[in-house]
């Protein structure tokens with residue numbers, strides 16, 4: 511598949527943290543918005559894709575339900591692939607979800623696999639790097655690693671959905687996080703993430719229900 515001329519390019523990294531549904535939806539939204547997605551999945555990310563999303567292979571068919579001219583997959587071990595080079599222009603990278611392991615590796619400047627290398631390149635080229643850690647509680651090491659990355663220019667965007675849009679199902683929570691990521695990438699979207707200057711009682715809780 512050839513890459514589309516002036517189309518925006520985003521690198522997406524999926525690691526072995528819980529919450530791969532965020533990543534699947536992100537890839538779907540980016541490709542749907544006609545951006546080129548360069549996808550790198552760690553071996554543990556592949557395991558989580560299988561366990562949490564029932565996705566057995568990293569392909570457009572499995573992730574998007576069909577072929578796409580916008581999805582480019584790369585082997586995690588191929589440190590010679592395009593995203594490994596700063597001369598290959600991209601519009602940023604999102605690591606979603608980001609394990610504590612990858613958070614530590616990227617914050618230390620490691621580059622022994624394509625995901626870490628692409629993140630290091632994104633930082634050195636002063637491009638937007640968005641990291642979506644998913645761990646709780648976070649250890650002091652996690653926090654220090656996140657701080658180091660933030661100081662190096664990355665945006666730390668924890669997988670921490672809001673509830674003010676009154677989610678009815680898991681997909682609403684997923685969309686909240688993905689919508690905020692799209693905002694950070696300046697990709698227009700219609701996902702329900704906006705604070706509407708109002709707070710109505712939740713649909714599923716009666717006003718007369720006693721406190722517990």
Ligand SMILES: Cc1cc2nc3c(=O)[nH]c(=O)nc-3n(C[C@H](O)[C@H](O)[C@H](O)COP(=O)(O)O)c2cc1C
Nearest residue numbers: 525526527528552554555608609610611612644645
């Ligand atoms: C089912 C499962 C769920 C996991 N969830 C998390 C998680 O939410 N956050 C995290 O930091 N690590 C989690 N881990 C541990 C990471 O997968 C592990 O540290 C691994 O080395 C990460 O490798 P990677 O960064 O190369 O993907 C989980 C592991 C498994 C098997």
